[in-house]
Amino acid sequence: MADHYEVLGVSREATPDEIKKAYRRLARELHPDVNPGEDASERFKLVTHAYDVLSDPEQRQRYDLGGDGGGFGGAGFGGFGDIFETFFGGGGGQRAGRPRSRRERGQDALVRVTLDLKDVVFGIHRDIEVDTAVLCETCEGSCCQPGTREATCDICHGSGQIQRTVRSLLGNVVTSQPCNACQGYGTTIPYPCATCQGQGRVRARRTVSLDIPAGVETGLRLQLPGSGEVGPAGGPNGDLYLEITVTPDDVFSRDADDLLATLEVSMPDAILGTATTITSLDGDVDLEVRPGIQSGDVLTIKGRGITPLRGGTRGDLRVAVQVVTPTRLDAKERALIEDFAKKTKAPGPQLSQFHQGMFAKLRDRFRG
Structure with missing residues (x-):
């Protein structure tokens, strides 16, 4: 049996990303719909099987230890859903039957703070104004107009994905793609919040209280976890970073x-x-x-x-x-x-x- 690493053209120390990139490149070249030759079909089977084994941590470990790393058994090509999810996209790692979450982590924010040398001696308390994204008070992050709620998508029935059958020389293959009607969320918002336009957050200025420690210097960045922007649909806040600049003193x-x-x-x-x-x-x-x-x-x-x-x-x-x-x-x-x-x-x-x-x-x- 051919060595799986050689089939994909990667080293035994290859990262999962390197294995994935190698598979996608070869799959585009050898897929029967693109290259109908018999040799290409056989190579495509080998490439697909090699990727099945090496993309699964447990199978890869068994294979590296001398096992066969799994075979073609089961449904005939083991894990074809994952293979075509990789080949055709699949919504950034979203698996079939698992819709995306509207709640995402907010972005980090950077604020530049200018201090006098005197402030550096003992540290200082500052209240600063930050223009950032905050939780929508009207819908409290639900994205829906008060009194309404999300509705299950009529097209994908809540899965967030649409399956379709592709015919090829290998037979009928079922592929999954994000549902265009709900963008992969599995739900729609019939009545979006008028305040945030269905985002669950709005732009606003807020006051952040800072306790800047003594001993800071120009160029230093301080991290305040959870003080950055709130995420879409009321997701967790990102972090706030303070970049310090100390102005020169006339004497010291x-x-x-x-x-x-x-x-x-x-x-x-x-x-x-x-x-x-x-x-x-x-x-x-x-x-x-x-x-x-x-x-x-x-x-x-x-x-x-x-x-x-x-x-x-x-x-x-x-x-x-x-x-x-x-x-x-x-x-x-x-x-x-x-x-x-x-x-x-x-x-x-x-x-x-x-x-x-x-x-x-x-x-x-x-x-x-």
Whole structure:
């Protein structure tokens, strides 16, 4: 007996979709109505039998383990209804005697939310307006005018499909197709709801309450299951996705869960040291500037950064110092600086050994 995989021209690892596509291609080529030759008829039988076996998970497993995977027995070609459902369509996988359901899952929705950096520190609650599909209040998803109901289709008698007999060299073959009168639902709606035109849902704006967690960042998508559009005929809601954008702050930037900023310090304060109060994103913070501080030094304030997205210890606020050299001096100020320079006898500018640490501090200051 020929190998079923070879007959269909697929590998033993082929997926169900690959097997189905291979069968449909060969069936169109070899079907007796298209190719009446005797060789084509024999090949069509082999192709049909191979598909019968490999499209059924249990038969395929037995065949892979060395069994015969079923034969031509029974009705003569085993499962011809499924074969022609695949060949002719069949309403997207709808089986004979099983009508389609009007209730379907709603589509997912995407909403873009813009936040300030301050909102990211602790998280924020937002109420947003969403234009979406909601359940029709008039018919409550039944699609029918109140006081009426669906009626069984007179054409297919509720099965959702119409059967017809096709004559071929193989004999009479019964095929099934979706009923055109009811579109495969098995029922019709004699009196559709006037509010939703028989859809079971309407377009409307609704308010969605959001609790956006701390630690989100630009490009992150949050999923809210069941908050998307309601499905046709009152089917289950899809999901709502939030795409986050965080606007740049004028003072602070972000490095993971840390906040970065630059503190400008005058030359006298850098020399003598000073105490100051800075305003962080969640309140004032007292800060000590030690005497002799240098440009590029970083002052770290623990726990004043961003709360991590999945919880944990807050990041830090890192403040890089920039000593500001005065550019305009009056005569008296210049004289004082000159007198100071003479007394300190500071050496002139000169090269020294490369210090990676100083450049790392400068790099950290401008990161984010």
